Amino acid sequence: MVPGAQVRETGAPAGQHTANLQFDLMTGAVAGPRLGRLVTSRGEVATPAFMPVGTRASVKTLTPGEVKGLGAQLVLVNAYHLYLRPGGETIRAAGGIHAFMGWDGPVLADSGGYQVFSLARLCSVDQQGATFHSHVDGSVHALSPEKVMEIQGALGADIAMPLDVCVPYPCERSQARRAVELTADWARRSRTSVSPRQALFAIVQGSTYPDLRRAAARDLADLDFPGYALGGLSVGEPRPALYAMLETTLPELPVTRPRYLMGVGAPLDLIEAVARGVDMFDSVYPSRAGRHGTALTRDGPISLRAARFRRDFRPIAEDCVCPACQGFSRAYLRHLLVAGEVLGQRLATVHNLQFTLHLLADARRAIAAGQFDNWREVQIQRYREGKSTAAAE
């Protein structure tokens, strides 16, 4: 169904172990839906997996216990944000990111390359690294690939991302090529400075230029990283371009390594990316949508602030078992959100994270049962039809 789905690398071992991360691929190949398992010293993660985002060592509004209760097995934090505040050495003194934030499961720490190139005011980028003004207080900082590995070592996350160069969309081919080259060079340097206790992923850039993406993937694949991320996507490009880049890039990556699509978390994108062979995702979409009053359902998103929910005493979704749906009505959530009560943002976040985590769990079940294509079709149709209905109301 997806080009390359049948190209199984014969003889690839079922499980590959690097220093601190083992990835077992149970079902799947270089493309097409895959069922796997990440094994870390802090626990296992069933893939395809969605990682709730705890940028500043907190999944917004929730305790780690709640995040775990919703079914999350892996959370993401951001090295750029934590470097600026409270500082890597503070987290090292706490005993690492797990002890600091009270999450005892596996953690992936993004480098913050994306933030350096979007949130901060950039001064310069050269072979050495990036110099920028902090978005917090305007102070000037220089991050090199080595410096980021030092911060990553202080955080002590199970999976670490190297510093990469992110380009906006759209961008000139020359700019995209430059980003690919620098990112690859930085990945090599990161590899020599990463802590042996951390699994370092490589990041494939290349904007929406298929040949750049393909070349970047091949180059990095040769270096055999314990995992591969696709960066620079979900930054404003049309959906067909996103899907095309997945189809172009994923077959170039080693079948036995996990593939992580950065910044993707909307339901249809998750389904389409799983269909093409992605194993890991992170995105603020579910939690941010929740805080803004949008609840995700199998029948599309609904705006809880809408007047039609004023006296709607049903839960967000009748069949949902999340704590928000088990205890509270749409009318109450609407009231809280309209009044600006934090509990409304919190309950909508709870629902949306549970929805997203359960969507991936359903996808895993469908893959295991050999029913993924059918499941995908049903989910997409239902979501799209519900979305049109909601828009028409």
Added chain:
Amino acid sequence: MVPGAQVRETGAPAGQHTANLQFDLMTGAVAGPRLGRLVTSRGEVATPAFMPVGTRASVKTLTPGEVKGLGAQLVLVNAYHLYLRPGGETIRAAGGIHAFMGWDGPVLADSGGYQVFSLARLCSVDQQGATFHSHVDGSVHALSPEKVMEIQGALGADIAMPLDVCVPYPCERSQARRAVELTADWARRSRTSVSPRQALFAIVQGSTYPDLRRAAARDLADLDFPGYALGGLSVGEPRPALYAMLETTLPELPVTRPRYLMGVGAPLDLIEAVARGVDMFDSVYPSRAGRHGTALTRDGPISLRAARFRRDFRPIAEDCVCPACQGFSRAYLRHLLVAGEVLGQRLATVHNLQFTLHLLADARRAIAAGQFDNWREVQIQRYREGKSTAAAE
């Protein structure tokens, strides 16, 4: 120790039952510390009791289950706020305030007199009621005592407060006298229009004029309400004035009715008011202080945002069993609060509410053991000394 503490009304029945509220006084008299129990159809409340404030049908940042888990037995909501948003009829349609907000224990609904006279822009007050501009959208509303009872009926709280006239501090004697007269008239009118399923308290006004307070208390006592509130205090008057008003007013109230001091919740004020015979309290102080980064401890309040907590990996209080102290360090809370993460506000709220609820539970134990005077002295000294130490650091 407090004037009037020994004036026990001999022959007063141990428990007095009105339509929907029973108050059992186990220990105590017209003044001095009292140990009691409010019995409602939705559960019992040990007194002296602190009510967490859920102004807009939400104790800020927390679920009802969490509020219950912290030890709260009674919560407060505000009729003025809920009348404006989402509207009394919406809550009636939900099946009442308990069903709407998911709290199955007893609820006390303040009338919002205080809010009409402070938060809203007032147009006029006369015998009939108050006309004001909504603080939400500027729309003009008129509330009479009867209209407030209609809203209270829609909410269906177990205990309802009537519309009263609140005056600022300081205020002219003539203004205070007028507030007392109108409040008493409105209390009489509210009594004839309150739902028979709700217990209506009367509110004693009189600013800091002892004779006005005494006369107001006597007048309302003659009408035998199921409970009495002291309003118009904790509005900026010096602490000695607050305590003097308690000593003046409480001996005038029926010994067998619960006395509720509105708006008081700082630790030392709670202890001093219990010492003088108050049974019930509400205040945003613990939760608001928490949201602003102040944590309450037996050794005084501490500002969690202080730089000295940057690498302090101890909990707020070593001996505290609240979920915040059981799972998270001062350094982490400081980080969350400085970064503006809602979880920081939430955890500080959890700690401060638990602290306040436990303080009252300790007071009850001390009264029951006949050790209140000693307990009070130790607590106050420790809190004051710790406060000076913290300020000096």
